[in-house]
Amino acid sequence: MAKAEIFAGKCGFTTVVEAIQTDNEHINVTVTSACKSCQKLGAALSEMEVDPLREISHRGEGSLILQMAQQYLSHPACPVPAGIIKAVEIAAGFALPADASIKLSA
Numbered sequence: 001m002a003k004a005e006i007f008a009g010k011c012g013f014t015t016v017v018e019a020i021q022t023d024n025e026h027i028n029v030t031v032t033s034a035c036k037s038c039q040k041l042g043a044a045l046s047e048m049e050v051d052p053l054r055e056i057s058h059r060g061e062g063s064l065i066l067q068m069a070q071q072y073l074s075h076p077a078c079p080v081p082a083g084i085i086k087a088v089e090i091a092a093g094f095a096l097p098a099d100a101s102i103k104l105s106a
Contacts, residue, residue: 025051056094
């Protein structure tokens, strides 16, 4: 299992993602958030299994998570989809868990 805690920034929302490998080819994703848009994305993701190879590649159809984020999230710069993909990558054993961050200034 992999867990990601994502603080989205100025909106103030924190989203928690849990990704669990169900077999060699699929990951179940659970999303918990106070953000209504992230809740909708999480509900849609919870109804399916995610293919980790599809999520980490720009080839073929591209990331299903990013496609679904376009449908449910109104803010393209939201870091939650990237955090979900990182959790999927770790749950599949394609990466080791390590913090990632974006530091912004004006």
